[in-house]
Amino acid sequence: MKVKVVDFIKRKREVLSHHQFEFKDWLSPSIRDYWIEFLNKANSSHFATWVKDHNLASISEPIEIEMHPEATKVMNELTASLGEEIHVGEWLNVDQLRINNFASVTNDHQWIHTDPQKAATDSPFKTTIAHGFLTLSLLSVLTDSVDPASPKFPSARMTVNYGLNQVRFPYPVKSGVNIRARTKIQSVTPIKRGLEIVQEITVEIEGCRRPACVAESVMRLYF
Known part of the structure; x- marks a missing residue:
């Protein structure tokens, strides 16, 4: 894969000067690492010398990302299933003990989560509900991504949770219900030494129409 980084930067010079740190979040993962390196250079007192030494004004050759053979294999497999549901997890019970333990770890003891008696009378749901971040924290186990005996990508040397592009909690998880995750691959992009994978994960509630x-x-695989 080839990316003309310098031409891209030239075209966006004005935007870069005003939004340099926000801009990295708009970049495709294949050039994001190079952009961060560029910013580090730009913030140093030797930037002018660095530009001269590297003759940026005349660079036109694209940057090539050399892909590990196993990374290429995984990319081809995932690309073939883009937009398709590739995984449906097992049901997991979210009981009050799990909610209370999460409250203790995060110091979030709002009564809507931890006081069943008050929730029964004052909550519109008539029961306690799980923290949204508790549901979010369960994504790894719900997608079977944390089983050392059966890794999802066994050929990868390391798998990293790189972050989330967006998250919504359309409906609360009431204490005692079962939830499970359904996964689709949205994109697979080469990066230095690996792949960046964007997944759409939908957590469904047993017996409930709304997720x-x-x-x-966003996860990254390194090979």
Whole structure:
């Protein structure tokens, strides 16, 4: 894969000067790492010398990303299933003990989560509900991504949770219900030494039409 980084930067010079740190979030993952390196250079007192030494004004050759053979294999497999549902997890019970333990870890003891008696009378749901971040924190286990005995990408040397593009909690998870995750691959992009994968994960509630969570998750595989 070839990316003309310098031409891209030239065209966006004015935007870069005003929004340099926000701009990195708009970049495709294949050039984001190079952009961060560029910013580090730009913020140093030797930037002018660096530009001269690298003759940026005359650079026109695109940057090539050399892909590991296993990365190419995984990319081809995932690309063939873009937009398709590739995984449906097992049901997981979210009981009050799990909610209370999460409240203790995060120091979030709002009564809507931890006081069943008050929730029964004052909550519109008539029961306690799980923290949204509790549901979010369960994505790894719900997508079977944390089983050392059966890794999702066994050929990868390391798998990293790179972040989330967006998250919504359309419906609360009531204490005692079962939830599970359904996963689709949205994109697969080469990066230095690996792949960046964007997944759409939908957490459904057993017996409920509306999902508990819809998240666009970003992971990186290194080979």
